[in-house]
Amino acid sequence: MMNCKEATRAIEKKAEGKLSFWQRVQLNVHLVMCKPCWRFKAHWNIISLFLEKTPAKHKLSNSDKNLILNKIDDEI
Numbered sequence: 001m002m003n004c005k006e007a008t009r010a011i012e013k014k015a016e017g018k019l020s021f022w023q024r025v026q027l028n029v030h031l032v033m034c035k036p037c038w039r040f041k042a043h044w045n046i047i048s049l050f051l052e053k054t055p056a057k058h059k060l061s062n063s064d065k066n067l068i069l070n071k072i073d074d075e076i
């Protein structure tokens, strides 16, 4: 079964359309059983909607995003 770290990564990948059918099934099984990840997904959806409306000049570059994600991974 997918763990919470894998589930949060899958939620991010799903938003980018990079999740396979099997990964989506595994994610949905995890979300049914894990309320914190379900909440993360709900918050992620809200943040994604907000970011879609943010002008490009205020968005982070991919390298900055990866730096943040790596820092989070180090802290978890």
Ligand SMILES: [Zn+2]
Pocket (backbone or CB within 6 Å): 003, 004, 005, 007, 030, 034, 035, 036, 037, 038
């Ligand atoms: Zn979880």
